[in-house]
Amino acid sequence: METKYNHNLYEKKWWDFWLQQGYFAADSSSTKDPYVILMPPPNVTDRLHMGHGLNNTVQDIFIRWQRMLGKEVCWLPGTDHAGIATQMMVEKSLQAEGRSRQELGREQFIARCWQWQEKHGNIIISQLQRLGASADWQRLAFTMSPSLSKAVREVFVRLFDKGLIYRGKRLVNWDCALQTAVSDDEVFNREETGKLWSIAYPLVDRQSEQDELVVATTRPETMFGDTAVAVNPNDQRYRQYIGKKVLLPLVNRELPVIADSYVKSEFGTGCLKITPAHDFNDFDIGQRHQLPALNIFDDAGLLADCVPPKFQGMTRSAARQAVLRALRELNLLRGETKHRHTLPYSDRSKELIEPRLSQQWFLRMQPLVAEAIRVAKDGELRFYPDSWQKTYLHWLENIQDWCISRQLWWGHRIPVWYCQTCQQHFAATSDPSACKHCGSKTMQQDDDVLDTWFSSWLWSFSTLGFPDHNEQDLRKFYPSQVLITGADIIFLWVARMVIAGIEVLGKPPFKDVYFNSIICDHQGRKFSKTLGNGIDPLEVIDQYGADAVRFTCVSLAPLGGRARMGKQDFANGAKFVNKLWNAARFLLAQPAPQPLPSLADTQPTVPEQWLLNSFADTVMAVDKHLQAYRVDSMADALYRFIWGTYCDWGVEIAKTMLQTTNQIPASMYYIMDGLLRLVHPVMPFISEEIWQRLPAHPDWDRPSSLVVAKFPQADVLPRYDSKALASWEMTRALITAIRTLRSRATIPPQEQIEVSIAAKRLVADEQRWLHELAGVAQVIWLTADDPKPTPALVQVGAGFEVYTTTVRIDVGREKDKLRNDQQRLTALLSKVNAKLNNPAFCANAPAQVLEEHTQRRQLLQSQLHSVEVNLQALGS
RNA sequence: GGGCGCAUAGCUCAGCUGGUUAGAGCACCAGCCUUACAAGCUGGGGGUCUCAAGUUCGACUCUUGAUGCGCCCACCA
Numbered sequence: 027m028e029t030k031y032n033h034n035l036y037e038k039k040w041w042d043f044w045l046q047q048g049y050f051a052a053d054s055s056s057t058k059d060p061y062v063i064l065m066p067p068p069n070v071t072d073r074l075h076m077g078h079g080l081n082n083t084v085q086d087i088f089i090r091w092q093r094m095l096g097k098e099v100c101w102l103p104g105t106d107h108a109g110i111a112t113q114m115m116v117e118k119s120l121q122a123e124g125r126s127r128q129e130l131g132r133e134q135f136i137a138r139c140w141q142w143q144e145k146h147g148n149i150i151i152s153q154l155q156r157l158g159a160s161a162d163w164q165r166l167a168f169t170m171s172p173s174l175s176k177a178v179r180e181v182f183v184r185l186f187d188k189g190l191i192y193r194g195k196r197l198v199n200w201d202c203a204l205q206t207a208v209s210d211d212e213v214f215n216r217e218e219t220g221k222l223w224s225i226a227y228p229l230v231d232r233q234s235e236q237d238e239l240v241v242a243t244t245r246p247e248t249m250f251g252d253t254a255v256a257v258n259p260n261d262q263r264y265r266q267y268i269g270k271k272v273l274l275p276l277v278n279r280e281l282p283v284i285a286d287s288y289v290k291s292e293f294g295t296g297c298l299k300i301t302p303a304h305d306f307n308d309f310d311i312g313q314r315h316q317l318p319a320l321n322i323f324d325d326a327g328l329l330a331d332c333v334p335p336k337f338q339g340m341t342r343s344a345a346r347q348a349v350l351r352a353l354r355e356l357n358l359l360r361g362e363t364k365h366r367h368t369l370p371y372s373d374r375s376k377e378l379i380e381p382r383l384s385q386q387w388f389l390r391m392q393p394l395v396a397e398a399i400r401v402a403k404d405g406e407l408r409f410y411p412d413s414w415q416k417t418y419l420h421w422l423e424n425i426q427d428w429c430i431s432r433q434l435w436w437g438h439r440i441p442v443w444y445c446q447t448c449q450q451h452f453a454a455t456s457d458p459s460a461c462k463h464c465g466s467k468t469m470q471q472d473d474d475v476l477d478t479w480f481s482s483w484l485w486s487f488s489t490l491g492f493p494d495h496n497e498q499d500l501r502k503f504y505p506s507q508v509l510i511t512g513a514d515i516i517f518l519w520v521a522r523m524v525i526a527g528i529e530v531l532g533k534p535p536f537k538d539v540y541f542n543s544i545i546c547d548h549q550g551r552k553f554s555k556t557l558g559n560g561i562d563p564l565e566v567i568d569q570y571g572a573d574a575v576r577f578t579c580v581s582l583a584p585l586g587g588r589a590r591m592g593k594q595d596f597a598n599g600a601k602f603v604n605k606l607w608n609a610a611r612f613l614l615a616q617p618a619p620q621p622l623p624s625l626a627d628t629q630p631t632v633p634e635q636w637l638l639n640s641f642a643d644t645v646m647a648v649d650k651h652l653q654a655y656r657v658d659s660m661a662d663a664l665y666r667f668i669w670g671t672y673c674d675w676g677v678e679i680a681k682t683m684l685q686t687t688n689q690i691p692a693s694m695y696y697i698m699d700g701l702l703r704l705v706h707p708v709m710p711f712i713s714e715e716i717w718q719r720l721p722a723h724p725d726w727d728r729p730s731s732l733v734v735a736k737f738p739q740a741d742v743l744p745r746y747d748s749k750a751l752a753s754w755e756m757t758r759a760l761i762t763a764i765r766t767l768r769s770r771a772t773i774p775p776q777e778q779i780e781v782s783i784a785a786k787r788l789v790a791d792e793q794r795w796l797h798e799l800a801g802v803a804q805v806i807w808l809t810a811d812d813p814k815p816t817p818a819l820v821q822v823g824a825g826f827e828v829y830t831t832t833v834r835i836d837v838g839r840e841k842d843k844l845r846n847d848q849q850r851l852t853a854l855l856s857k858v859n860a861k862l863n864n865p866a867f868c869a870n871a872p873a874q875v876l877e878e879h880t881q882r883r884q885l886l887q888s889q890l891h892s893v894e895v896n897l898q899a900l901g902s
Numbered sequence: 903g904g905g906c907g908c909a910u911a912g913c914u915c916a917g918c919u920g921g922u923u924a925g926a927g928c929a930c931c932a933g934c935c936u937u938a939c940a941a942g943c944u945g946g947g948g949g950u951c952u953c954a955a956g957u958u959c960g961a962c963u964c965u966u967g968a969u970g971c972g973c974c975c976a977c978c979a
Contacts, residue, residue: 029939215977222979242979256979289979298979307979367978413906417974420905424975513974548913550972581927582914586907588972590914598928601941612938662916662926670926677938762945768933769945775936801936824922843946854923861921866959875921875960882922 027614027719031607033571036715041155045163049093049733052100052162054502061097062506063089064486064536065161066519067169069108070147071115074154076545076553077512079563080579080589082159083708084542084657085510087580089160090707091652094737100503101160102489104167105148109437109478110204110374116142116436132435139436143170153564158572158710160733167489169481170438177488178438178481179455181530186442186453190390191430193442197302197309198429200382202327202342203375206433207386209477210426211518213379215368220244224295224360225353227255227272230280239264239272239283240360242294244367245304246353247345249274250333251322252281254300256311259285261296275358276334276349284315303383321383325433342380387431387440387474391525395422398524401534407524410540410655411586414513421517430477437475445469483522486535504531508538508655513586516541540655543582543589550590566596573709574600580708581661602665603712606705609673610716612680613698616690623692624724625744632754633679633795634693635746640671641697646740648704657708664705672697675758682798692723699723700738750792756785756826757792763821763828764800770840771819771832778803782815785826814892816899822847822889837900844897851893855886 044050052062063085068078089101116139117127127135151166167174185191198207222242229237239255252274257264264283271280288311289298302312302319312319324330329340337345353359370379399422401407402415409415431440443458444451447466452458460467481488486506490499505527509520520539527535545553553560566575578599583589630638644667651660676697680690699720706713714732722728727736764781773779778801787807788796796802808814808829818829819840858879861867868876 027938030941031939215975244979294979300979305979307977365978411907416906420975516974544973584915587915592914594928595914597941601939604941605939608939608942610938615938659916666926673938674943681937765944766946772933775934775944850923857923861960864959868959870959871921878922886923 027607027611029608029611031571031604031712033573033603033711037156037158037572037711040711040714041158044160044731044733047731047733049731050101050160050162051164052102052503053098054100054498056098056502058096058098060100060502061089061092062100062102062503063508063510064489064506065101065103066509066511066515067104067106067167067482067485068150068154069111070105070143070150070168071108071111072150074150074157074563076561076563076579076591077542078150078154079157079575080545080583081510081512081542082154082157083576083579084540084583086157086159086161086576086710087657087660087707088508088510088652090710090733091737093160093733094703094706094735096736098502100165100506101162102165102167102503102506103151103154103159103161103163104165104485104489105151105169106478106482107143107168107170107437109432109434109475110206112139112143113434113436114204114374115146127435135435156564156567156572157576160710165489167485169478169485169488173491173494174481174484174488175438176455176494177484177492178476179441180493181484181526182441182476182480183453183455184530185389190393191387191453192390193385193387195383195385196388196429197304197306197381197383198386199370199372200323200327200380200384201372201375201377202323202325202380203377204372204434205325207382207384207429207431208372208374208379209429209479212373213370214373215370217366217368220365220367220369221362222294222365223350223362225249225275225299226358226360227274227281227297227299228358229267230271230273239267239297240295241297241299243299244365245301245346246349247329247340247342248301248304248322249299249349250277250329250337251301251303251320252279252299253302253312253317253320254282254284254315256284256286256289256298256300257296258289258291259287261289261291263291263296275356276337276352284311284317286311286314304381306381309381309383319383323380323382327380342378386429387442387472389428389430391425391428394525394529395425397528398422398521398534401524401528406537407534408538410538413586414516414539414541417513418516418521421521428477430480431472431474432477433473434475437478438481440472440474440476442472443469444472479518479522482519483526484530486523486527487531492530500531504535505533506536508540509536510540510542512544513541514544538655541586543584543587546588546590548590548592550588561591561593561596566593570596570600571603571711573712574603576710577602577661577708580657581665582658584658585656602669603709605669605673606709607712607716609668609677610698610720612677613690613694614716614719616680616684617688618695618721619689619692622695622721622723625693625696626725628692630691630693630746631683632748632750632792633675634691635748636751636754637671637676637679637697638693638744639746639751640667641700642740642743642745644671645700645704645738645743649740661708664708668701668705672701678799695721695723696725699726700743702732703735703738706732706735753788753792757788757795759823760785760788760796760826760828761800763823763826764796764802764830767819767821767828767830768801770821770843771830773801773830773832775801777801777832779830779832780804780806782806782808782818782829782831783826784808784810784812784814784829814895816895818896818899820892820896822892825885827889827892841897841900844893844900847893848890848897851886851890855883855890858883858886 089099093099199213201208222244223246224240224242226238226240255272267283268285270283274281300308300311302309302317303321329337329345372379442451442453445461445466446468448464450463452462490503524534547559578596582591644663647663648660680694702713702717717732729735781802815829815831818831821828
């Protein structure tokens, strides 16, 4: 074995082996209990980033763990057709050829999309495989595949026939760059400093020049769409004008002055221009007052033909400047002030959203959410961390209708047909040959496609054969156990999946929802392309190996928080992987007992018993942490045991045994075998490589791969309990204390020393460890009456004092250290004394606490005494 | 405006239902190539747990408030 673990030699080898053995395939005819995780489908356009890396590592940990526990696991992978993102990519490539999608036509364009997705899509899938993701890749699903498309149509038609899907002319969030509507959940807000302009609208039939209403607006360019001016009905200033008319400048259209309590008198001028087609509040007011709504922007967000010719075709920002200039010329601009407000932007294009009146399809959500709310409240659906429950409930309880149509070409075309003969429309699961209502053959399908999320929200069952009941899959694998994803899509995907699962199959699609950490740099900033602060997972996998990357990600990811990571963290992960490698290298380089005996046939020494107990504790901890979705704590437990216990103590102990018996004890092989099983979910490659080289231990099963080996179970692991074990703890404490003394006295490692110990005497067998592990040639055991050696160095600990007279020290530094000790111990002692002298404490504290404090006082007193004696001996 | 969360060592974090001398990794300092690993070994220094008040015999832990930071939702002519 090489001294440094080289991941390049093993990762591909084992990956190919696992795939070839078919370990990851989920069999719905199995009699084993199912354990299912749905992989959140990445966009086909995606490249692997650290968020995917963490998310899929966590999923893989649970999947591998449950597989080793004997479940029939199904980790269902797939990709999302990402309507907008893909269409943007393909349009860009067309642009490079100097062509446009309009030129190409719908059919040709869609063909291009398919070509593109075959060529460039699914790169992310091979990237996920580099990570070691043990999903059932044969089940790879795609939201545009024929079977998933079938599910989309089926559900659409069901909801349509229930009357939950309707078409309406409503105000929607319009993305002018992509020229499509987007849903509320695809809009983000940004606070900015803008301006608030005051514009005079002269009164029709005015008595004087001053007879005008001054409106305040942040968007003068929308004035072409004004259809009223509103004031608050209780505003004394404007009461007289209600019911009168003003003249819209630049257009010279008459607008009614209306009263609406929405208008705040104290804001701006107290006069509000009403533009129903381009503002959500104005739209509501317009509805209340039956005002016409005038759409003034075309699909691209340019001013349309309904505005005065000189403004036509202008962009929104150009129009704003032009309008202001024109108003200034007419002397109608009454002022401008700075104004802080938040503006809506599109998630996808990052363009300013234009609220715009248009014909869209909507899904009535309100009738669908009751059960989704109930299951969360009753704990049938749990969130980790549970604080997300509130966010989830708040959204559902204030649910808005979902705008599901998009003016794109790439996606599921809305399965609604309009009959040119009878003018009616209807929805159908398969392309109809005749109108459902009149039998006419002249029909046209709706031009729009569905929101991408309308296919993703069916993911939990559309991937399992619905609606073609390959019932076995659906019955066996629905619902899944846990959804592992990012909290940023709690509304877009998680909550909607719950709704869909309940609506279509009668129960929620998963029991637990685990939200991963957000990946940030060390300054707490999200990884982002523009900042360039991200770490490319593939780059670090190349450099450090998949196991190191997996372990690092997971150990830095607290439940629900933000995981801060830098490149150095991955180097540390790699060190840990290498540590395990070398622990195994040591073991495998030594002669093992042949054949390895079962633990029951050997008599483990006390230190071995301690190691075995510690291993069992670790198994228990790992189980506990995984149950609680605390992968970071699991990583910590593994790290502590492997580095701090197995290597630091176990290997050192084994070395001394090697000297006397010429063999490593069987328990070390036993522990290593169990350990590899334990780490396999998080470090699958290195654990497999070592395990395959490890001689089979009779106490463990021995299948062809660790992937399908049994996971350690704490309740069947050997446990030891004896007085000797308690004494071993004292031995370890003494060893550490003596090492400290040696370090303080600058005694080289090779030099054997003599120490005096005031403590309960160790038996000869235990005392030998002081020799082996602390370089002690001889021990003088002091009783309470013996004088303490002087001059000497002392190290005090819980229940013992160790002295050495081998002194080669810096007296000044040593004195400082002792004074420090003295100060520390004095402070502690006075704290304990204060408590014990407090009658209220003695009266109220439980007996055990009281007893502990009394003992601590004694111990501190004796330790303080020792330090003082020593200090004197050094001559102060 | 509403909601959620966080504040512990230089950095990243752990610390369960209040009760041993508040822990770990990284970084730092000292000494070691001790025959698995220098990507290593053995030690060491470093925190009055953001602040204030309260409850309690006892508060890092519970309550209230303040300050700072992060996130989400709604909305502002």
